[in-house]
Amino acid sequence: DVKVTQSSRYLVKRTGEKVFLECVQDMDHENMFWYRQDPGLGLRLIYFSYDVKMKEKGDIPEGYSVSREKKERFSLILESASTNQTSMYLCASMGPNQPQHFGDGTRLSIL
Amino acid sequence: RKEVEQDPGPFNVPEGATVAFNCTYSNSASQSFFWYRQDCRKEPKLLMSVYSSGNEDGRFTAQLNRASQYISLLIRDSKLSDSATYLCVVIKGGSYIPTFGRGTSLIVHP
Numbered sequence: 001d002v003k004v005t006q007s008s009r010y011l012v013k014r015t016g017e018k019v020f021l022e023c024v025q026d027m028d029h030e031n032m033f034w035y036r037q038d039p040g041l042g043l044r045l046i047y048f049s050y051d052v053k054m055k056e057k058g059d060i061p062e063g064y065s066v067s068r069e070k071k072e073r074f075s076l077i078l079e080s081a082s083t084n085q086t087s088m089y090l091c092a093s094m095g096p097n098q099p100q101h102f103g104d105g106t107r108l109s110i111l
Numbered sequence: 112r113k114e115v116e117q118d119p120g121p122f123n124v125p126e127g128a129t130v131a132f133n134c135t136y137s138n139s140a141s142q143s144f145f146w147y148r149q150d151c152r153k154e155p156k157l158l159m160s161v162y163s164s165g166n167e168d169g170r171f172t173a174q175l176n177r178a179s180q181y182i183s184l185l186i187r188d189s190k191l192s193d194s195a196t197y198l199c200v201v202i203k204g205g206s207y208i209p210t211f212g213r214g215t216s217l218i219v220h221p
Contacts, residue, residue, distance in 0.1 A: 031207050042213035043155075043198075050207065090154055099145045099200070100209055102154040 002027045006091050006103035013110055019078040021106050023091030031094040032074035033058075034066060036087040037105075043090065049074055081110045114138060115201050117212035124219055128189045132215045134199030135181045142204035144175055144182050149196045149214065158184075158197070189219045 007022035025032065033048040035058075045058030047066040055066050063085060067075040074093075078085055086109050092100040117134045124130050136144075144161035159166065161173040161182050172185040182201075186193055199212040 040213075043211045045208070048208065088152075094207060094209075096207070097143070099143075099147075099157045099160060101157070105154045107152075 002029075002093065002101040004091060004093050004101050004103040006089075006106050008106050009104060011106055011108045013078075013081050013108065015082060015110060017078075017081045017110075019081050019108070019110075021076040021078075021089055021091075021108070023074045023076070023093075023103055024072050025074075025093035025101075026072065027093065027095060027101075028071065029093040029095045030071070032068065033092045033094070033100065034064075034074065034076045035090045035092065036060070036085075037090060038087050046076065083110050086110045114210045115199055115212040117197075117199050117215045119213060119215060121216035121218050124189055124217070126189055126191060126219055126221055128219075129185065129187050130189055130217065131183055131185045132197055132199075132217075133181050133183050134201075134212050134215075135179075136199075136201045136210075137180070138201070138203050139180065140204045141180075141201045143202040144173075145200040145209075146171075146173055146182075146184050147198040147200060147211075149198055151195075155198055186217075189217075191219050191221065193217060194219045 003026045034046045035043045049068040065077045089106045091103040094100045146158040147155040148158045149155040165174040170187045196214040198214045
């Protein structure tokens with residue numbers, strides 16, 4: 001079974017802080033993704049990565065950056081957290097021609 | 112037109128009912144199709160892939176209609192535990208970026 005682990009289930013940070021969300025997968029997948037999910041808006045893709053050190057912007061990359069230094073780990077960084085980044089953040093990984101597998105999600109609150 | 116569209120519902124059905132959801136997609140080059148289930152405040156989990164010939168997994172049946180560009184999910188003999196949001200996912204040929212529908216909410220009541 002694919003295991004995707006996100007570092008925190010719940011996180012509370014203050015406006016202006018730099019926030020790191022970590023995601024690790026154990027299936028040697030090339031493709032990893034970060035989404036946010038808000039009520040009524042569905043899943044929105046922030047960034048994705050198709051290989052180590054490779055990254056591509058998704059639909060809503062503003063205010064975020066990512067890091068993929070190792071194949072199993074994909075980090076999402078909020079450079080200067082703002083209240084409109086309060087959301088559920090979901091990491092996913094995917095092998096070739098396979099469906100995505102998601103982590104448990106991180107509920108992030110920015111105060 | 113959105114790339115992947117679903118009726119948000121909610122579909123409110125009694126236990127034991129049969130319920131069906133459709134999901135339409137706009138890109139005719141779409142190649143891979145999936146249904147996910149998402150419980151409240153949890154992550155989406157793969158329910159089933161959708162194959163061209165249609166496929167069944169217990170009480171769940173998925174179908175693909177390429178001519179009309181939609182996929183469907185049929186749930187027979189609904190259980191209370193089937194209450195969830197069902198997300199349709201489409202991947203375009205040559206891409207590895209899934210496109211998610213916004214989900215259809217199902218509520219099964221006693």
